[in-house]
Amino acid sequence: MxxxxxxxxxxxxxxxxxxxxxxxxxxxxxxxxxxxxxxxxxxxxxxxxxxxxxxxxxxxxxxxxxxxxxxxxxxxxxxxxxxxxxxxxxxxxxxxxxxxxxxxxxxxxxxxxxxxxxxxxxxxxxxxxxxxxxxxxxxxxxVEYADLSATVDSRQLAQTQPSPLLVVHEVDWKNLDHVRAMSSLYECRMSCCNGPVVRRASTLHDLAYWQNWIGLTDGVCGFLAMSSDRQQALAYCLIKTTTAPVCDSPRRIDLAELCYARSHAASRDGPVPGDAASGLATVAATECLRNCFLSCTSTDLQATQQHTAEVVISMPKTLFDDAVFSAALSSLGLVRAEMASRMDxxxxxxxxxxxxxxxxxxxxxxxxxxxxxxxxxxxxxxxxxxxxxxxxxxx
The missing domain is CATH 3.40.630.30 (Gcn5-related N-acetyltransferase (GNAT))
Structure with missing residues (x-):
């Protein structure tokens, strides 16, 4: 030509x-x-x-x-x-x-x-x-990723009593307070890293990126934990279900983001001295993850009339190594959790x-x-x- x-x-x-x-x-x-x-x-x-x-x-x-x-x-x-x-x-x-x-x-x-x-x-x-x-x-x-193969037990996850110090919401992308709260946590967590896209929600134009580009992504499920007095955002988690289960294959879940307030340290029942990994940040992150996993597997569990579901949870290795995430994952007690790493x-x-x-x-x-x-x-x-x-x- x-x-x-x-x-x-x-x-x-x-x-x-x-x-x-x-x-x-x-x-x-x-x-x-x-x-x-x-x-x-x-x-x-x-x-x-x-x-x-x-x-x-x-x-x-x-x-x-x-x-x-x-x-x-x-x-x-x-x-x-x-x-x-x-x-x-x-x-x-x-x-x-x-x-x-x-x-x-x-x-x-x-x-x-x-x-x-x-x-x-x-x-x-x-x-x-x-x-x-x-x-x-x-x-x-x-970018190194961690693939966590595990069994999600809905009965075990549902037994956990939420902390009286926080309130967990399913993310409402039309609620500007939800979006601004996630934006604040995201900026706190990501601004010190190399590569994250800037998503500061200071204008309606910036909010639109959160609401539309992120919020309208197919398969996204998110939960936001706020302090019980609604004065502070504590953590949010966004999960994308990437593959529906076929026959006996496990559902694949992309754990895209887990951001939390690093300045908070408290136990489930009240403020205590210590680092964020042992405090309220861990409790908030745990509650967000628990709700996301239950939401993502509920359809499978109803279809099979079982209380357990096999999943593969994919996440950046930097998140898997995070102290708060590790503590939250341990609190959830996922059954038979095995980790394999891969490079993208x-x-x-x-x-x-x-x-x-x-x-x-x-x-x-x-x-x-x-x-x-x-x-x-x-x-x-x-x-x-x-x-x-x-x-x-x-x-």
């Missing part, structure tokens, strides 16, 4: 969105991804703008496309601008010509010139695509503007650059590891 006959540009006009969605529906048909998935990505993202959609066209027909997602992430305690890449696809009869590669290179070049973003991010679970992006300057930052190499990053980073972050990148000359650690791993990135933020 003559490259001179092709046109690379962004959509700019909302009127062209329907044609682009038609293209995505056809391009992803063989993978079974429905059109409403892409429609939700547009509707539920408060940062969406048609100009973030880039296409390769010939004679007015789309041959290849990708979409940018505008985000901010925490790096070294600072907020850094980041673009995500998603909806990458090429028309079947135009594949094998390097169109997606040309498009991605063009877009990255444009973004480097305008310095709108410091970092780019994408995720792919396929090794050949990771290699494809790697050859184009993207670097993998591995699909998170890939590219650095566009090093000057936008903090001084210490710039030093790590510079140091990694020297090490790369000796075939050692990639710069992005030096910058972001250990990476913390909620799967609810994936694009």
């Amino acid at each position: 003559d490259p001179n006959m092709m046109n690379i540009h962004n959509l700019e006009s909302p009127e062209k969105l329907e044609g682009w969605l038609d293209f995505l529906e056809a391009a992803f048909k063989e993978k079974g991804t429905p059109r409403h998935y892409f429609e939700a990505h547009v509707k539920n993202d408060p940062e969406f703008d048609p100009s973030q959609v880039w296409v390769v066209e010939k004679d007015g027909s789309i041959l290849s496309t990708l979409r940018l997602f505008s985000r901010r992430i925490y790096v070294d305690g600072d907020e850094v601008t980041m673009f995500g890449v998603g909806e990458v696809s090429t028309r079947p009869d135009a594949r094998g010509q390097g169109l997606a590669s040309k498009l991605l290179s063009h877009v990255v070049s444009v973004l480097q010139d305008n310095k709108q973003y410091a970092i780019g991010c994408l995720h792919s679970s396929r090794k050949h695509l990771q290699e494809f992006y790697g050859r184009r300057g993207w670097q993998s930052v591995p 190499n699909g998170f890939m990053f590219i650095l566009l503007d090093q000057s936008a980073l903090s001084g210490s972050a710039q030093q790590r990148v510079t140091s990694a650059g020297r090490e790369e000359e000796s075939s050692q650690s990639p710069a992005m791993s030096k910058l972001l590891a250990p990476l913390v990135f909620s799967r609810l933020d994936l694009f």
Whole structure:
């Protein structure tokens, strides 16, 4: 195909969105991804703008496309601008010509010139695509996950008496007090990590990201623990049921987030001295987890008329190693809990503007650059590891 006959540009006009969605529906048909998935990505993202959609066209027909997602992430305690890449696809009869590669290179070049973003991010679970992006300057930052195989006993979970010091609510995404409480806990927990998306709910625009992008994700279940006087948010937990059980296979649950108030230390019956891992934070986290597990398995238990359900709980290893989570998990007494670890190499990053980073972050990148000359650690791993990135933020 003559490259001179092709046109690379962004959509700019909302009127062209329907044609682009038609293209995505056809391009992803063989993978079974429905059109409403892409429609939700547009509707539920408060940062969406048609100009973030880039296409390769010939004679007015789309041959290849990708979409940018505008985000901010925490790096070294600072907020850094980041673009995500998603909806990458090429028309079947135009594949094998390097169109997606040309498009991605063009877009990255444009973004480097305008310095709108410091970092780019994408995720792919396929090794050949990771290699494809790697050859184009993207670097993998591995994330370790823990898969906990366990038996959930509904009778044992239901026997626990809630603490009089707290009240547990199922998350109501239309309740702004719930959203603001979770946002406060999230910021306290995540702002000191590298990689989490900034979700500060200080404006209606920011609240919309919580309510729509996070809250409208298929399969999300959440619980929020507040102090009994409703003056303080203590913990919240968000779980995504990723796989319904098939025959005798266990239900797979993605424990996406568990955030808690680190400043609280109390026993179930009242304030006591000590650290958060032995105090009210643990009680609140335990209650949130207990309610999430019961909610996720209730349908299975009703269908089988059993009181136990086999589950695989997947979570970032950083969460599994957290003292409060470990104490909460122990309090729940999950039966036959066995843990296996796995690495996800699909998170890939590219650095566009090093000057936008903090001084210490710039030093790590510079140091990694020297090490790369000796075939050692990639710069992005030096910058972001250990990476913390909620799967609810994936694009």
